[in-house]
Amino acid sequence: MLIPILLLITLLIFLLVKKRGLLFIGLLILFFTNIFRNFDVGTDYSNYKERFDNIDLYTLNLFGVNNFFMNEERSSNEIVWNYINYLVNNIGGEYFHVNLIAIFLILTLFYISIKRESTHQLLSLFLFVSLYYYYQSFNTTRQSITIAIFVFSIYYMRKNEKIKYVILTLLSSTIHLSSIFLLPLCFFINKIKISYKQAVYIVGASFLVLLIPIDKLLLKIFSENLIYSNYLNQKLELNFNGLLPIYINNVMLSAFFLWSLKLSIKDNNIYTKIWFLGILIQNLSMDYRYLSRFSDYFLIAQIFAIPMIYKNICNQNNKNIYFKSLILYSILIYVLRLLTNNQGILPYSFL
Secondary structure, eight states, rough: OOHHHHHHHHHHHHHHHTTTTTHHHHHHHHHHHHHBBBBTTSTTTTHHHHHHTGGGGSOOOOTTTTTTSOOOOOOOOOHHHHHHHHHHHHHHHHHHHHHHHHHHHHHHHHHHHHHOOSSSSSHHHHHHHHSSGGGGGGGGGHHHHHHHHHHHHHHHHHHTTHHHHHHHHHHHHTOGGGGGGGGGGGGGGOOOOOOOOHHHHHHHHHHHHGGGHHHHHHHHHHHHTSSTTTGGGGGGOOOTTTTHHHHHHHHHHHHHHHHHHHOOOOOHHHHHHHHHHHHHHHHHOEEETTGGGHHHHHTHHHHHHHHHHHEEEEEOOOHHHHHHHHHHHHHHHHHHHHHGGGGOOOSSSSS
């Protein structure tokens, strides 16, 4: 647990020091922390590596690598990801190099996005790690790439440049198909208006919906032939390794969002609206660990929304209280996820 704790302390010091160039140095630290980890750090790393090592068994065609998972029923549809693995393997590389390409792309896209969109760059970097989004790249590598592409594309969605957004979303779907569901977002997100009162009612209702048994309804909507529909069969139990930490996480997340919205005088920036949608998806899919992963596309927006809200708080006393509270909120999330070994990063060890 030492490395994750030292990493968070380092970024907190960066946040308080506020020196020029610390954003780049911080992301460089994150880059090396990821690529030089051992193979057993991150629950999916070994699976990615095994598939990469056996890729020479498969046939490459126009649509990617057939039977990528050695099973036609679980064949991969993500063309670009397949080609990256195939090409690196065929030039004598290892999965280490694929992971290096992936984390370089993820952190580069976040660097560009934070530089051009964040109102407090070091705070966004701190939240990127403390809210645990950085550690997703240790596990769900493909989805982490598509989340980074989505964050990068929000800039174009905010400017109402729909064609650029659609192109980037279609590109990301060749790495992780789930991102295709983000396409409609650009047609309505700028039209949404959120008031504090409305948000309280809607977030409250999202918790109450959990009392309704929706399993059969979801399975009917997402037929068993639809990709990722198997996630609906993977429900969690109410214990410390299952639903309990998720309930705690969602309550903290919802409460902090509502308080942030109440304090902000400009509550309708695009990142706050995307954060709001993420909370609803997270709450409504709480019982389904893998289905709730779709909310990660939206919840990542808080690393931009929180600095914007912080900047827009007029009362200096409220501003100071909010800053201390957001640090506490993010550290509590971090500790909770470390204790439950979210993303399987513990024990951390180097190559």
